[in-house]
Amino acid sequence: MLEKFDVIVIGSGPGGYVCAIRLAQLGLKTACIESRDTLGGTCLNIGCIPSKSLLNLSENFHKAKNFEKIGIEIGQVKLNLEKMMKNKNKSVTILTKGIEFLFKKNKITYFNGVASFKSKNQVHISHKDKKEKIIESKNIVISTGSEPVNLPGIKFDEKKIISSTGALSMQSVPKKMLVIGGGYIGLEMGSVWSRLGSEVHVIEFLDHITPGMDKEISNEFMKILKKQGINFHLNTKVDSITKSTNKVVAQTSDKEGKKKNFECDVALISIGRKPCTQNLNLNKVGIKLDEKGRIKVNKNFQTTISNIYAIGDVIEGPMLAHKAEEEGIAAAELIAGQAGQVNYDVIPGVIYTYPEVAYVGMTEEQLKSKKQSYKIGKFSFMANSRAKAIDETEGFVKILVNDKTDKILGVHIIGPHAGELIAEIAIAMEFGASSEDIARTCHAHPTFSEAIKEAALSVDKRQIHS
Ligand code: FAD
Numbered sequence: 001m002l003e004k005f006d007v008i009v010i011g012s013g014p015g016g017y018v019c020a021i022r023l024a025q026l027g028l029k030t031a032c033i034e035s036r037d038t039l040g041g042t043c044l045n046i047g048c049i050p051s052k053s054l055l056n057l058s059e060n061f062h063k064a065k066n067f068e069k070i071g072i073e074i075g076q077v078k079l080n081l082e083k084m085m086k087n088k089n090k091s092v093t094i095l096t097k098g099i100e101f102l103f104k105k106n107k108i109t110y111f112n113g114v115a116s117f118k119s120k121n122q123v124h125i126s127h128k129d130k131k132e133k134i135i136e137s138k139n140i141v142i143s144t145g146s147e148p149v150n151l152p153g154i155k156f157d158e159k160k161i162i163s164s165t166g167a168l169s170m171q172s173v174p175k176k177m178l179v180i181g182g183g184y185i186g187l188e189m190g191s192v193w194s195r196l197g198s199e200v201h202v203i204e205f206l207d208h209i210t211p212g213m214d215k216e217i218s219n220e221f222m223k224i225l226k227k228q229g230i231n232f233h234l235n236t237k238v239d240s241i242t243k244s245t246n247k248v249v250a251q252t253s254d255k256e257g258k259k260k261n262f263e264c265d266v267a268l269i270s271i272g273r274k275p276c277t278q279n280l281n282l283n284k285v286g287i288k289l290d291e292k293g294r295i296k297v298n299k300n301f302q303t304t305i306s307n308i309y310a311i312g313d314v315i316e317g318p319m320l321a322h323k324a325e326e327e328g329i330a331a332a333e334l335i336a337g338q339a340g341q342v343n344y345d346v347i348p349g350v351i352y353t354y355p356e357v358a359y360v361g362m363t364e365e366q367l368k369s370k371k372q373s374y375k376i377g378k379f380s381f382m383a384n385s386r387a388k389a390i391d392e393t394e395g396f397v398k399i400l401v402n403d404k405t406d407k408i409l410g411v412h413i414i415g416p417h418a419g420e421l422i423a424e425i426a427i428a429m430e431f432g433a434s435s436e437d438i439a440r441t442c443h444a445h446p447t448f449s450e451a452i453k454e455a456a457l458s459v460d461k462r463q464i465h466s
């Protein structure tokens, strides 16, 4: 007998598990298939969570080394990497088990195995140690996520030539680490290993790091990271990598075609991620991909086959966990006959380095290219009393508003707790707020959030503290 469900969700990352829970809440009999042995996808197992855990642990290590300067004498600070990794693994296990608990609580049936389409209503599940299975449902949601892009002809051995997965579990601190690609992963993982003692060199193809980010913030970000000891080589493309027993050598060329070799102990390749579709047998059911290999969907997340939906990293848009979650909820609600939707104009982004970088809405460069006239408000953490009190004064808040209506168009923050601060702006933007609304809102003192209020005041040059 075929087991039948209302909806099958393929993949249990933040897109898939959130979608499955929402479907179950809406009364639909839901199954979720996951090929990995634990739930939670890239995000919980080898992405957001372990990286944020290591960022926190390594920041604590770095701070502890400087405690003496602020009057706390604890003797020699020593790194125990094995213990640090165990700590990181503990955070991952607690959270992945948490999803198992949520699945049980919501009566979601969980199948461990690789899913592939047998027909537009049937999914085949295979597992190396288990009997094959076919399950059936009216609707199916694909949320199979993404995987690291590699350089042509190079294989990740996850020891010397590593992806983010290897960078999250190195067993010793490499003396010299090459980071290929100055984006999210390169800068977060580069920061971790630099704090733990590696000499880190970031090789970036473009003339700036973090492409797509507001240029002023990106420039400030690189300046701060340089001060922390990270080396940058811009306008440099890695063409190939060779490996010997002890060393890895990256062959690079600059804009003029000048060649240079970089030798290191470990090379992290962080040049982007690609959608994960290879095992699904999409051709069988006629699901179409776009030119970048992402599953094509309409505004209701339906693929070219209308009862099959796709969400998260496997479709167009920023490859972010919270974007996948929002799509998971919207798709579930649409399947249940409700009006789910995602506002793509208000998806925040955060890089969890020190200091953090956070943004939502449009950059100054985007406004210029759209010929949208705007005003800018800016405020430095140097003049924020909380930042001064704890000596974390690097960075600033930048608010971009429509010069006629004063409506907030984008906010970019580099500074302490920027990732938490940005939520205020996301809510303000969802409500169509103006900078005047923020400027007239009472913000607690002394808090970092006062820098946002002051930046809003500075749109009309009436900031108080600078
Ligand atoms: P995924 O989380 O990739 O989950 C897809 C799941 O589907 C996987 O578990 C996979 O095993 C499974 N699967 C694939 N094919 C099949 C199949 N055929 N059958 C069954 N199962 C299958 N984003 C943030 O917003 N904040 C962060 O701080 C952040 N940090 C990151 C750090 C790193 C190092 C990395 C790599 C990514 C990070 N991201 C972060 C990105 C974030 O992890 C992804 O955007 C998010 O996980 C996408 O969710 P998803 O549900 O679409 O896919």
Ligand code: NAI
Pocket (backbone or CB within 6 Å): 180, 181, 182, 183, 184, 185, 186, 188, 203, 204, 205, 206, 209, 210, 211, 236, 237, 238, 239, 269, 270, 271, 272, 273, 318, 319, 320, 349, 350, 351, 352
């Ligand atoms: P990325 O797209 O953020 O950055 C890749 C960088 O590599 C770019 O700057 C690009 O110009 C450069 N590059 C490409 N080819 C190159 C070459 N041959 N030589 C030198 N440089 C080259 O990709 P990344 O860092 O791999 O991350 C993938 C995605 O994962 C991110 O875009 C983000 O969506 C997600 N992520 C999110 C995090 C967060 O939200 N904090 C943290 C980590 C990942």
